[in-house]
Amino acid sequence: MIDASGRGSRAPKWLAELGAPVPREEIVDAGIGYCTQMFRPAEPLDMVMVIQPRPDCPRGAAWSPVEGGNWLLTLSGVRGQHPPTEGSEVLGFVKSLNEPTLYEHLRTCEPVSPPYGFRDTSNRRRHYDAPGALPEGFLAVSDAACTFNPIYGQGMAVAALSGLALRRCLAESGLRPGFAATAQRAVARASDTAWLTAVGADRPYAADADTTPPGAAERLRSWYFGRLADRAAIDPVVGAAFRDVTYLAAGPSRLLSPGVALRTVLLPRAGGLADPPLRVES
Numbered sequence: 478m479i480d481a482s483g484r485g486s487r488a489p490k491w492l493a494e495l496g497a498p499v500p501r502e503e504i505v506d507a508g509i510g511y512c513t514q515m516f517r518p519a520e521p522l523d524m525v526m527v528i529q530p531r532p533d534c535p536r537g538a539a540w541s542p543v544e545g546g547n548w549l550l551t552l553s554g555v556r557g558q559h560p561p562t563e564g565s566e567v568l569g570f571v572k573s574l575n576e577p578t579l580y581e582h583l584r585t586c587e588p589v590s591p592p593y594g595f596r597d598t599s600n601r602r603r604h605y606d607a608p609g610a611l612p613e614g615f616l617a618v619s620d621a622a623c624t625f626n627p628i629y630g631q632g633m634a635v636a637a638l639s640g641l642a643l644r645r646c647l648a649e650s651g652l653r654p655g656f657a658a659t660a661q662r663a664v665a666r667a668s669d670t671a672w673l674t675a676v677g678a679d680r681p682y683a684a685d686a687d688t689t690p691p692g693a694a695e696r697l698r699s700w701y702f703g704r705l706a707d708r709a710a711i712d713p714v715v716g717a718a719f720r721d722v723t724y725l726a727a728g729p730s731r732l733l734s735p736g737v738a739l740r741t742v743l744l745p746r747a748g749g750l751a752d753p754p755l756r757v758e759s
Contacts, residue, residue, distance in 0.1 A: 479616045486621035489603065492612070500610045503689045505675075506599035507682035509626060510559035513551045514567060515543070515590035522548075522582050528574050529710075530555065535682070538574055540582075547589055553628060555682050562594040598626045600675050606665035608658075616657050616664070618643065623668040626679055631671040634725045638667035670729050674722060677702030705732060705741045715740050 480488045493499050526540040536554040543549045552560035552570055560570050571580050602623045605611045619636040642663040650656060680691065680699045691699065709719035718737045721727035731737070 478614060479618060480621040481618050483620040484597065484601075484624045486603075486617065488615075488617060488621065497612050498610050500603040500605045501607060503602040503604070504599055505679050505683050505689065507626065507679040508556035509553055509598045509628070509679070509682065510555075510594060510596045511551060511553050511598065511628065512560040512562050512567075512592040512594045513549060514564070514588060514592040515547050515549055516583065516586040517547050517589050518582070518586045520585070521546075522578075526576075526579055528576050528579070530682075534574065536560070536570070536574055538571060538576070538579065540579055548586070550583070551628070552592075559596070560592075560594070562592050564588060564591055567592055595627070598628070600625050600672070600679060602668070602672060604665075606658075606662045611658055611661050613654070613657055616643075616660055618664050622661075622664060623672060625671055625675040629671070629675050629678070629723065631675065631723075631725060635668050635671050638725070639664045642667045670722060670725055673698065673729050674702075678706065701741065702732075704746055705737070707746055708741050708744065712740055712744075 480486055482488070489499050489502075521542070522540070525542070526538070528538045530537045530553070535558050536552070538553070539549075539551040541549055541551075550567070550571075552567070554560050554570075561567060568580070568583060571583055574580070603617065603621075605617045605622055618639045620632060622639075623635065625631050625635070643660055646656065646660040646663050650659065676695070677699055680695070681703065705715060705719060709716040715737055718727070718731050718734065722729055722731050732741075
């Protein structure tokens with residue numbers, strides 16, 4: 478049996494009712510909520526914008542083109558700062574970001590959909606890959622085993638990587654005793670990069686009551702990832718590595734290459750840009 482039922486998987490509950498081992502869970506919940514709304518600009522802005530949350534304003538936004546000449550606005554905010562799901566309140570939320578370029582542009586755009594909210598955004602990993610945690614003949618894949626804050630856009634990619642890992646295991650050994658445990662470990666490895674990047678980004682906003690405490694290794698990773706993410710906004714070398722790993726085009730070792738690590742650790746911690754760059758840099 479393969480559990481591909483997603484974020485809402487009830488397999489742990491069913492396993493407990495059957496007297497089978499229940500997997501250990503890791504949870505990192507930043508309490509982030511989102512809303513998305515489609516617009517049609519009178520004149521396109523001709524650039525994608527991403528506004529990151531910051532300590533004095535734990536809200537964010539992303540503005541990006543989609544199909545048919547429409548653009549998608551995604552708003553985010555942590556606990557107590559969730560974005561609105563009423564269309565009349567969206568512009569006010571954008572204004573609070575103190576980013577006049579996006580605010581003034583949106584005033585000229587026509588809404589073509591209502592805003593839709595989403596709140597179930599915790600990162601959750603069920604360790605079916607641990608020794609003895611999996612009954613023979615059972616396998617959990619994709620979001621049923623490891624699910625992420627959806628803002629990072631990693632779910633479908635990890636599902637594909639999980640499928641490839643399962644196919645490799647079938648090709649190498651076929652169905653035989655112990656196959657489920659071997660395949661589950663391969664599926665877990667396929668999720669590692671996405672888990673490290675999502676948790677590294679969300680951990681600073683996570684509330685202790687909703688989150689598995691970090692170990693020493695994760696605290697070090699979070700410190701490094703925080704510096705790296707800040708540096709990526711202004712440093713083309715660090716930014717390229719950050720994008721490659723976040724988009725799952727490279728493994729996490731890319732973030733530890735000498736050129737990236739030295740810039741991240743030795744150069745001053747970078748602040749965000751005061752204004753969006755309105756020109757393409759060569």
